[in-house]
Amino acid sequence: MTNILIVLSAADKWTRADGSIYESGVWAQEFVDLDGAFVRASFKVDLASPGGIVPTMDKRSLDPNTVGEQIAERMRAYLDENATRIKKPLVLAEIDTSKYDAIVVPGGHGPVEDLYKDPDMGRVLIEADKADKVIAAVCHGPAALLAARDENGGWPFAGRKMTSLSDEEEIEFGTAANAPWLLADTLRKQGALFEQGANWHAYVVKDGNLLTGQNPQSSTPLAEVVIAALR
Numbered sequence: 001m002t003n004i005l006i007v008l009s010a011a012d013k014w015t016r017a018d019g020s021i022y023e024s025g026v027w028a029q030e031f032v033d034l035d036g037a038f039v040r041a042s043f044k045v046d047l048a049s050p051g052g053i054v055p056t057m058d059k060r061s062l063d064p065n066t067v068g069e070q071i072a073e074r075m076r077a078y079l080d081e082n083a084t085r086i087k088k089p090l091v092l093a094e095i096d097t098s099k100y101d102a103i104v105v106p107g108g109h110g111p112v113e114d115l116y117k118d119p120d121m122g123r124v125l126i127e128a129d130k131a132d133k134v135i136a137a138v139c140h141g142p143a144a145l146l147a148a149r150d151e152n153g154g155w156p157f158a159g160r161k162m163t164s165l166s167d168e169e170e171i172e173f174g175t176a177a178n179a180p181w182l183l184a185d186t187l188r189k190q191g192a193l194f195e196q197g198a199n200w201h202a203y204v205v206k207d208g209n210l211l212t213g214q215n216p217q218s219s220t221p222l223a224e225v226v227i228a229a230l231r
Contacts, residue, residue: 007048010049032078034106035047058110097127102229107140107164107216110140116143129148133209137164142162165183167183184196
């Protein structure tokens with residue numbers, strides 16, 4: 001059986017540049033679209049978070065005024081159906097990477113609060129990359145890649161093609177001005193070969209075992225690419 005680990009942020013906030021707090025967490029659609037696709041593909045999916053803390057779904061990602069009534073209803077229904085799984089994530093520090101065929105990270109602003117600097121996240125990604133396992137992340141999920149450092153302190157994903165929520169989308173969403181740092185800009189500065197498509201349109205980048213999606217609309221296409229890679 002194909003085994004997938006979805007790593008979810010444990011953060012329920014994003015600390016802004018001026019020290020103010022922005023309520024956040026995991027963007028529901030990114031988790032639901034990925035998890036649902038993998039379950040339907042008959043993959044075994046485990047969930048993990050830093051400290052095994054129950055993840056918080058960003059309230060905006062469940063707000064019909066933000067995502068539309070149809071998406072909001074679908075998200076709430078899926079989260080309710082899977083509440084038991086979501087409330088009992090594995091502890092990221094205890095993860096044995098060798099048990100998984102893919103490591104997948106949904107976004108939301110949570111990862112730019114915790115996963116980008118989490119040493120356990122970094123360890124899992126380093127181990128997965130060395131074993132040529134599939135690594136996939138969407139929207140702000142690629143922030144987790146920043147946690148990975150090799151034995152010399154270098155970034156193992158430098159020179160790799162990838163995408164994430166673009167700086168232009170962050171600006172359009174209204175969260176760029178007071179951000180402590182911008183994800184796409186930071187990935188480029190670290191050495192990523194950053195690519196992007198049109199704002200809020202599905203866009204997926206594949207570079208060997210590294211698969212990334214630009215925004216929530218990219219979640220289902222990314223899941224399809226992951227499934228194809230694992231089959």
